[in-house]
Amino acid sequence: MTTTAADQQIIRSPGQRGVWAWITTVDHKRIGLLYAVTAAAFFFIGGLEALLVRTQLFGPDLEVLSAAAYNQLFTMHGLTMVFLVVMPIAAAFTNYFLPILIGARDVAFPRLNAFSYWLFLLAGLLIYSSFLLGGAPDGAWVGYAPLSTQLTEVVRMDFWSIGLQLLGVASIASSANFIATVFTMRAPGMTMLRMPVFAWMSLVVAFLLIFSLPSVAIGLFQLFLDRNYGALFYASAAGGDPLLWQHLFWIFGHPEVYVLVLPAMGIVSEVLPTFARKPLFGYPFVVFAGAAIGFVGFGVWSHHMFTSGMGPLAEAGFGVATMIIAVPTGVKIFNWIGTLWGGKIKFNTPMLFSVAFIAMFTIGGLSGVTHAVVPSDTQQHDTYYVVAHFHYVLFGGAIFGYVSGVYYWFPKWTGRMLNETLGKIHFWLALIGFNLTFGPMHILGLNGMPRRTYRYPDGLGWANWNAVATIGAYIILLAFLVFAWNIVRSHFLAKGERVGNDPWDGRTLEWTIASPPPVHNFDEVPVVHSLDDFWHQKYAEDEEGRAVRMPAVTGGALTVDKKTGGEGDDDGEHLDIHMPSPSYYPALSALGIATLGAGLIYLPWGFFAVGIGGAIMLWGLFGWSLEPVTKEH
Amino acid sequence: MAPLVLVLAACSGNGPQSALEPGGPIAKDIDGLWDLVFWLATAVMIFVTILYVWAIWRYRERAGDESEPKQAHGNTAIEVGGVVFSVVLLAIISVPTVRGLLDVRAIPEGPDVLQIQVTGHQWWWEFEYVDETAPDGRTLITANELHIPEDTRVNLTMTSADVIHSFWVPTINGKRDVVPGRSSNLTLIADDPTPPGEPIPGQCAEFCGLAHADMRIKLHVHTADSFAAWVEEQLAPSPLPAEGTAAAAGWDTFNAVCTTCHQVTLEDVEGEVVTYGPDRLITGGDVEFRSSFGPNLTHLFSRTTFGSGTFPLDVAHLTQWVDNPQALKPMDPDRNDLASGRVLGMPDLGLDPVEIAQVVALLETWK
Numbered sequence A: 001m002t003t004t005a006a007d008q009q010i011i012r013s014p015g016q017r018g019v020w021a022w023i024t025t026v027d028h029k030r031i032g033l034l035y036a037v038t039a040a041a042f043f044f045i046g047g048l049e050a051l052l053v054r055t056q057l058f059g060p061d062l063e064v065l066s067a068a069a070y071n072q073l074f075t076m077h078g079l080t081m082v083f084l085v086v087m088p089i090a091a092a093f094t095n096y097f098l099p100i101l102i103g104a105r106d107v108a109f110p111r112l113n114a115f116s117y118w119l120f121l122l123a124g125l126l127i128y129s130s131f132l133l134g135g136a137p138d139g140a141w142v143g144y145a146p147l148s149t150q151l152t153e154v155v156r157m158d159f160w161s162i163g164l165q166l167l168g169v170a171s172i173a174s175s176a177n178f179i180a181t182v183f184t185m186r187a188p189g190m191t192m193l194r195m196p197v198f199a200w201m202s203l204v205v206a207f208l209l210i211f212s213l214p215s216v217a218i219g220l221f222q223l224f225l226d227r228n229y230g231a232l233f234y235a236s237a238a239g240g241d242p243l244l245w246q247h248l249f250w251i252f253g254h255p256e257v258y259v260l261v262l263p264a265m266g267i268v269s270e271v272l273p274t275f276a277r278k279p280l281f282g283y284p285f286v287v288f289a290g291a292a293i294g295f296v297g298f299g300v301w302s303h304h305m306f307t308s309g310m311g312p313l314a315e316a317g318f319g320v321a322t323m324i325i326a327v328p329t330g331v332k333i334f335n336w337i338g339t340l341w342g343g344k345i346k347f348n349t350p351m352l353f354s355v356a357f358i359a360m361f362t363i364g365g366l367s368g369v370t371h372a373v374v375p376s377d378t379q380q381h382d383t384y385y386v387v388a389h390f391h392y393v394l395f396g397g398a399i400f401g402y403v404s405g406v407y408y409w410f411p412k413w414t415g416r417m418l419n420e421t422l423g424k425i426h427f428w429l430a431l432i433g434f435n436l437t438f439g440p441m442h443i444l445g446l447n448g449m450p451r452r453t454y455r456y457p458d459g460l461g462w463a464n465w466n467a468v469a470t471i472g473a474y475i476i477l478l479a480f481l482v483f484a485w486n487i488v489r490s491h492f493l494a495k496g497e498r499v500g501n502d503p504w505d506g507r508t509l510e511w512t513i514a515s516p517p518p519v520h521n522f523d524e525v526p527v528v529h530s531l532d533d534f535w536h537q538k539y540a541e542d543e544e545g546r547a548v549r550m551p552a553v554t555g556g557a558l559t560v561d562k563k564t565g566g567e568g569d570d571d572g573e574h575l576d577i578h579m580p581s582p583s584y585y586p587a588l589s590a591l592g593i594a595t596l597g598a599g600l601i602y603l604p605w606g607f608f609a610v611g612i613g614g615a616i617m618l619w620g621l622f623g624w625s626l627e628p629v630t631k632e633h
Numbered sequence B: 001m002a003p004l005v006l007v008l009a010a011c012s013g014n015g016p017q018s019a020l021e022p023g024g025p026i027a028k029d030i031d032g033l034w035d036l037v038f039w040l041a042t043a044v045m046i047f048v049t050i051l052y053v054w055a056i057w058r059y060r061e062r063a064g065d066e067s068e069p070k071q072a073h074g075n076t077a078i079e080v081g082g083v084v085f086s087v088v089l090l091a092i093i094s095v096p097t098v099r100g101l102l103d104v105r106a107i108p109e110g111p112d113v114l115q116i117q118v119t120g121h122q123w124w125w126e127f128e129y130v131d132e133t134a135p136d137g138r139t140l141i142t143a144n145e146l147h148i149p150e151d152t153r154v155n156l157t158m159t160s161a162d163v164i165h166s167f168w169v170p171t172i173n174g175k176r177d178v179v180p181g182r183s184s185n186l187t188l189i190a191d192d193p194t195p196p197g198e199p200i201p202g203q204c205a206e207f208c209g210l211a212h213a214d215m216r217i218k219l220h221v222h223t224a225d226s227f228a229a230w231v232e233e234q235l236a237p238s239p240l241p242a243e244g245t246a247a248a249a250g251w252d253t254f255n256a257v258c259t260t261c262h263q264v265t266l267e268d269v270e271g272e273v274v275t276y277g278p279d280r281l282i283t284g285g286d287v288e289f290r291s292s293f294g295p296n297l298t299h300l301f302s303r304t305t306f307g308s309g310t311f312p313l314d315v316a317h318l319t320q321w322v323d324n325p326q327a328l329k330p331m332d333p334d335r336n337d338l339a340s341g342r343v344l345g346m347p348d349l350g351l352d353p354v355e356i357a358q359v360v361a362l363l364e365t366w367k
């Protein structure tokens, strides 16, 4: 495509291909795809780490891994899956779909959005570079002091503290962005209670992150100072307190669990109505329950510390608060079942994963209630029972939800369907593999097997279930290889069935626009009249309340034309839509901050890098604030 | 499938370190709470599963059915009912939870309570029986294998010499973290004596670095008489080895090298009792704890295991250990710094095979 001066003036030159176009993009959809691809790559790395761990545990006293290697791998597995897989895959969906679902053309701060992605990527690479620089973090993802502050001459835990700090900055930036987007960018008529549940959950998550990350940020700073400057915040001999770290970490860490799972609940709440051909049952209750989970989630952090040594009254309080969280969670589950009830359910792959999500999440939720029974938790805490519990919530829960989202929205991303047969093979392998891996861990934990142990002796009755779990883990690998092949086959080999705007007979605004969407999303900003607006454009209700197809949808905001969009075919130029120009300053600023962070790991010599990184960061930030958002006419 | 797994968990044969095989009243109470919440959760799971499977099956799309479903938007009565239902269930659980919690956390008091101080170390356990004293005032100190009498309330007062550990013998009680700078308490009550040589297993449950997996505990439960006999035997010092034996040569090496970290209490021919090795006190909260750099080796051969419950105590394993400890257990002694109290395991002492055999011969005399 030829680029004229006129193009440069009014559009963000989306047609440019190649790496540079991706580095400078401020398009929320491209940034969403960058998040998705990065998260997928880290998912396979984190999965490989888990497989090595499971291989070591296949039998008693195996010597596949040394203790040192094992401790690094399980630490990196946790760190990777939480911060480099599930959070960014949620960010991928939020980036791509939040603006479209509320009828916006982009997020509120497109360049800040790009900055968040690049900082996330560079922080991830920084943490992983530790493998090449003497060893990865090995103090578990929770990094309890004083174990994490013990060996100050070994820098691996500095990679962890600095890496997490940078990831936190990226998350706070994107959370502020999403909050501003929801509050200021909604289309006319898109009241808060007409927003899709996914948009609502993104909003709740953004607030959770904004309020919870500062706590761990302070903790990480203190920990960094302890390690590098002898600050003694967590050194008990000097009057510091190791439990302070646990509080600061879990005040973040518990809301973080909901950060990981609420967007998946949002996706499920979109998928179920589409495939049951009924509106979400009890929409306001589902929304309110999500917000309530987020709110109460701030009051239960200490249930991660029932063996740490709080007073019994505090423990009782946190135990009961933890039980209270089960109420809004139960509300969600019953409303999902209510959505299916009386519907006409199509079991396409997205639906299968959503249906499995509810079942697996229910198991994880119920095992969570058993943790609230404090005396019982003193047996379960730090055992494989807990490992089983949170994998039911975060894998059978969150990951299944996100996979459902991938199958659901893949045609919107690429204009092509994923293959249904491969999808179903993926689904059944994943479901069976998942339950084989994590089901037996309940038994192992109750039978006394602690987590984070690189070997276990024969004779404690753990060998058989560990073998089963390891076999299950390899089945999960197989499942996700099928998934990867499905994506490669459909998109990269272009074998997926081509689809138009609305392959699932969807309900929400993203199905009104082309697949993939044009850069500016909407030719005309839609005017919204109800929840599930697009559905109501297509269907009325007869006197019995059954859906009745209306003749044809025409004109207006919700045009259903088959124009192929994206990739420069339709840049909105003819519509005189002004989109922000691409900018390399966000990536440059992120590079500066990441360099600065890397320097902090290797003090005092790293001060050179701190200086260089700081200069790059300032350059980036000044350029960012001084460049025009769009070039002038 | 997963509920089935849970049911199997409740019924299948459990190992000797299982929370589901309680061997004392506290673990039984906890297990009772577990049973309550487990069966309630299972009932909820069955209820939800029936609803769910029914909804999925009954309302699946069928070939040839062109009708559209009714567009139900919600039902406030069902929502309120669901909330009330779950609140009632949780109230049922929360009352015994709070009661059980207060019971479990109560620190036993009285003259009949056996007081033991526990210090967690990377990666072993130190036990001091503060009320069991020899005529010369020495308290009973041992490591890794804890001995208690049956049907007796035992109060563990615990701290850590380095990082956070967690003391856990699942068949007797839940776990309790062992935190540097603080003291924490855990009550042990065991119903039945263990057969000789078959202690109850437990282990550290809070990740504490390299050899966390090998920081195990063995709990011997005695009858009152056999416990008294054990105490008497432990308090009596072993004799210094007789001149000219291999053990005596071993003692020269031991006294020159091993007593840097290990304590041992011995009696010479004149009947003088001497405790060799470092004597360090640390504070946890307002309690002072004994804290050596390595396990106290007095009466080592009365134990069944070594390396914190990880290896059987026999000449072959001990020889391997004295030769190259890190070949058996992952440790990081290159970073030891005794001056600052940092001990990350036993270094390779560089002894030749003859010296090793002599040291092991010495250890064998400490029965």
Ligand SMILES: [Cu+2]
Pocket (backbone or CB within 6 Å): B120, B121, B123, B164, B165, B166, B204, B205, B206, B207, B208, B212, B215
């Ligand atoms: Cu430990």
